[in-house]
Amino acid sequence: MSPREILTAFQTIVVKEVLRFLRIWMQTILPPAITTCLYFIIFGNLIGPRIGDMDGFDYMDFIVPGLIMMAVITNAYSNVVSSFFGSKFQRHIEEMIISPVPNSVIILGFVAGGVVRGLLVGLVVTLVAMLFSDLSLYNAWVTVSVVFLTSVLFSLGGLINGVYARSFDDISIVPTFILTPLTYLGGVFYSINLLSDFWQGLSKLNPILYMVNTFRYGFLGVSDISLGTAYTIIVIFIAILFLVALRLLRRGVGVRT
Amino acid sequence: MKALSVSGLHKTYTGGVQALNGIDLSVDEGDFFALLGPNGAGKSTAIGIITSLVNKSAGSIRVFDHDLDTDPTAVKACIGLVPQEFNFNTFEPTREIVLNQAGYYGIPRREASVRAELLLRELDLWDKRREVARNLSGGMKRRLMIARALVHRPRLLILDEPTAGVDIEIRRSMWRFLREINREGTTIILTTHYLEEAESLCRNIAIIDHGQIIEDTSMKSLLAKLQVEHFILDLHQPIDVLPDLPGYRAHWVDELSMEVEVDKAQGINELFAMLTSRGIEVTSLRNKSNRLEELFMHLVEQGATRSTESAA
Ligand SMILES: Nc1ncnc2c1ncn2[C@@H]1O[C@H](COP(=O)(O)OP(=O)(O)OP(=O)(O)O)[C@@H](O)[C@H]1O
Ligand SMILES: [Mg+2]
Numbered sequence: 001m002s003p004r005e006i007l008t009a010f011q012t013i014v015v016k017e018v019l020r021f022l023r024i025w026m027q028t029i030l031p032p033a034i035t036t037c038l039y040f041i042i043f044g045n046l047i048g049p050r051i052g053d054m055d056g057f058d059y060m061d062f063i064v065p066g067l068i069m070m071a072v073i074t075n076a077y078s079n080v081v082s083s084f085f086g087s088k089f090q091r092h093i094e095e096m097i098i099s100p101v102p103n104s105v106i107i108l109g110f111v112a113g114g115v116v117r118g119l120l121v122g123l124v125v126t127l128v129a130m131l132f133s134d135l136s137l138y139n140a141w142v143t144v145s146v147v148f149l150t151s152v153l154f155s156l157g158g159l160i161n162g163v164y165a166r167s168f169d170d171i172s173i174v175p176t177f178i179l180t181p182l183t184y185l186g187g188v189f190y191s192i193n194l195l196s197d198f199w200q201g202l203s204k205l206n207p208i209l210y211m212v213n214t215f216r217y218g219f220l221g222v223s224d225i226s227l228g229t230a231y232t233i234i235v236i237f238i239a240i241l242f243l244v245a246l247r248l249l250r251r252g253v254g255v256r257t
Numbered sequence: 258m259k260a261l262s263v264s265g266l267h268k269t270y271t272g273g274v275q276a277l278n279g280i281d282l283s284v285d286e287g288d289f290f291a292l293l294g295p296n297g298a299g300k301s302t303a304i305g306i307i308t309s310l311v312n313k314s315a316g317s318i319r320v321f322d323h324d325l326d327t328d329p330t331a332v333k334a335c336i337g338l339v340p341q342e343f344n345f346n347t348f349e350p351t352r353e354i355v356l357n358q359a360g361y362y363g364i365p366r367r368e369a370s371v372r373a374e375l376l377l378r379e380l381d382l383w384d385k386r387r388e389v390a391r392n393l394s395g396g397m398k399r400r401l402m403i404a405r406a407l408v409h410r411p412r413l414l415i416l417d418e419p420t421a422g423v424d425i426e427i428r429r430s431m432w433r434f435l436r437e438i439n440r441e442g443t444t445i446i447l448t449t450h451y452l453e454e455a456e457s458l459c460r461n462i463a464i465i466d467h468g469q470i471i472e473d474t475s476m477k478s479l480l481a482k483l484q485v486e487h488f489i490l491d492l493h494q495p496i497d498v499l500p501d502l503p504g505y506r507a508h509w510v511d512e513l514s515m516e517v518e519v520d521k522a523q524g525i526n527e528l529f530a531m532l533t534s535r536g537i538e539v540t541s542l543r544n545k546s547n548r549l550e551e552l553f554m555h556l557v558e559q560g561a562t563r564s565t566e567s568a569a
Contacts, residue, residue, distance in 0.1 A: 001330065005363020012360025016353075023348065091344035095405075098308045099361035100333040257270060257311050 001100055009101040010109050017113025021079055032071045036125045039067050040132040055191045055222050064129045065216040066188030071125045076118030076151040077158040080110050081171045084162030093255055103249040114155030122147055143218025149234045150211045156241035163254045182208045192224050207233055260286045260413045260444035266316035268302050276302040278468040289439045290446045291459035295557055299468040300448045301341050304417050308338045337411030339402045341418050347391035351382055355404050362409035376404040396423040416447045452550045464556055471560040486519050487545035493538035500535045
């Protein structure tokens with residue numbers, strides 16, 4: 001295929017993916033808005049004032065970036081895993097498999113769908129957050145770049161999960177048993193400075209910690225970890241996951257008998 | 258040029274089912290080719306391998322001189338597929354499905370819209386263009402899959418039981434449509450269980466059974482092989498037992514009709530003479546179902562005997 005044809009194919013997949021989650025916005029956009037609203041009310045307004053400062057900020061202001069990031073991660077991941085699994089389940093993935101569109105473009109198309117959903121939900125949550133706290137940006141470049149890269153990373157993760165999934169149970173195992181714990185332990189609700197050295201060390205093995213902290217740095221200008229390390233880790237993860245996804249599609253795992 | 262040549266194709270599914278045991282096939286450009294065979298013969302498996310949906314175990318595939326192993330992209334660009342099972346996103350509108358498929362082949366949206374409208378109108382689906390696929394009837398879904406398969410103007414169209422569950426009127430119009438695109442130069446391979454469909458559409462035919470080709474010839478020479486014709490005789494008076502008709506094989510159908518096998522060389526005058534002499538009055542005579550069906554059964558039975566013999 002010529003570059004122009006490849007671009008057409010890519011656009012087709014992205015538009016299809018975006019329309020898919022917009023059609024079911026009650027399941028895809030609304031729930032995260034409601035959940036984060038509850039977080040803000042309970043942790044920010046009711047419990048927050050009793051907690052006092054965290055890293056020198058109001059507790060509410062401290063958790064807002066983490067909550068936005070949490071919504072982005074979950075939504076990017078679950079968009080791609082359910083869309084890819086759904087297309088296997090209903091078999092319309094075959095429409096792409098029989099066509100000349102390259103595997104890398106299929107991956108990028110699905111990932112772009114997850115990124116758009118992640119960022120859109122992130123935006124909605126940010127708007128909700130503005131009702132509860134005065135958000136201000138410390139460094140817009142950091143904020144935007146890290147949220148973008150994070151949604152790419154978790155979209156790729158969702159894709160790989162979708163490739164392996166054989167049942168609807170399989171698409172909720174990773175989010176429930178890996179993603180949610182890592183996110184909660186990734187410094188969304190606390191600064192790891194509160195932890196003992198041992199737990200701090202352990203927390204630093206959690207990649208989500210780096211994303212949440214970098215994103216928080218974009219808003220507040222403070223971080224528990226170094227930004228350079230964070231970007232390096234995120235980019236390495238993206239590269240590895242992309243290559244894994246490419247290999248799986250090439251071999252036809254989960255889609256070709 | 259050959260539109261398709263398959264050689265030594267083997268497929269063993271994980272789990273051990275041997276679906277294909279060394280298939281050789283060759284289809285000329287411009288041909289209208291029938292691939293027939295009983296349920297589970299391996300037709301869909303062969304089609305799956307040609308269209309990259311199934312991994313082969315051994316063998317090679319060439320489509321318009323492109324090798325599937327070395328140049329899959331070129332092969333894919335040549336082929337349009339109407340699969341046996343519905344495989345579109347049932348939540349997507351009819352027109353979207355056709356447009357998206359065009360997109361995967363790199364056809365710009367504007368061009369795709371023109372083609373989609375043409376195809377949907379021709380296949381009588383234009384009124385349903387905004388309807389989600391789930392709300393189409395079974396026959397409409399089949400036609401949607403035909404429109405989808407043609408939007409990138411493939412040189413080789415493969416249809417896996419395209420008329421299953423389609424009413425007679427629509428089936429005839431689908432036949433007209435397929436003949437038309439074949440006349441315009443598209444090579445067509447079709448599987449079907451309606452043998453009159455194969456007879457009316459196809460010029461060449463292969464029969465596959467237990468993963469092997471048991472017949473590969475032109476429709477004409479296949480039909481020429483038909484030695485025996487089956488007639489159904491409707492009787493004026495009910496009969497309890499079959500009359501004795503030396504030289505003819507007769508079967509009881511019900512008390513008011515019987516079936517008689519007549520050899521081509523034999524003629525039916527003598528048969529009527531015997532019936533008259535036995536006082537049996539025949540009110541009407543018709544040819545039993547499809548002659549090709551008889552032949553098909555015969556070939557498949559022969560094939561089965563052969564394979565049990567070779568197994569023993
Ligand atoms: N995904 C699969 N996994 C395991 N075995 C399979 C699979 N698909 C088909 N088979 C087996 O391969 C054999 C050939 O099946 P295939 O679908 O190719 O037959 P077919 O000729 O298309 O039959 P039909 O006329 O019923 O559509 C059958 O024994 C079938 O059970
Ligand atoms: Mg089949």
